[in-house]
Amino acid sequence: MKLLIVEDEISLADSIVSFLKMDGHICELASNYKTAQEKINLYQYDCALIDINLPDGSGLDIIRQLKEANKPTGIIIISARDTIDDRVKGLEIGADDYLVKPFDLAELNARIKSLIRRINFSGSNIIEAGKINLHPDELQVKIDEEVLDLTKKEYDLLLFFISNINRVVTKETIAEHLWGDYIDMADSYDFVYAHIKNLRKKLLEKGVENYIHTIYGLGYKFQIP
Secondary structure, three states: OEEEEEOOOHHHHHHHHHHHHHOOOEEEEEOOHHHHHHHHHHOOOOEEEEOOEEOOEEHHHHHHHHHHOOOOOEEEEEEOOOOHHHHHHHHHOOOOEEEEOOOOHHHHHHHHHHHHHHHHHOOOOOEEEOOEEEEHHHOEEEEOOEEOOOOHHHHHHHHHHHHOOOOEEOHHHHHHHHHHHHHHHOOOOHHHHHHHHHHHHHHHHOOOOOOEEEEOOOEEEEOOO
8 A cells, every 4th residue: 555654753754654664555754744745746645644733834734635636545643632622623624533642553554454445445354356355454365265476566556456446547657656756766667567467467377367458548447347
């Protein structure tokens, strides 16, 4: 999953990023309001962790902008404010969850996963797409109860396709989602083609074909025949 961490306390932000990266998440950091605003305007995220108190603005305004743009980003407020009024205000303007500092990083990760399941997959622990059964907690894919051997990027790619089922996604969107803003330095998107080719081959070997369609001139579409 691709996450945005909006937090000005650098030591805490680094700890969050390091922990979540170990679980395979793509993490981008914004240490102030201006950077956070730029990132939500340029990129799309599965989930944003947003501190309310920022040195040059309010995290609540970032939440409002995400909601006004109708972006499907899950939002978890991470804040030292722990009054009922603060919680209610954050949730009323569109946050999905509220976690009070200090918090356990394992709990934060669990809340992120739960939120993403709730938003994209109706809260299910097993995601079904035709013959494919995806188990997010184990980072595992099964076809007819047989485990499909995927690399981490291939797994992330498949999850991204399933999350956007029946939608056309461009190669640029795929690259940016899987590699974050590091992709701005890439000279081409050949690596995207390579990952899609490998994923298609592995699915075909398990009897799953015609799920990933090339939409020439536009991108790709994941459809269940």
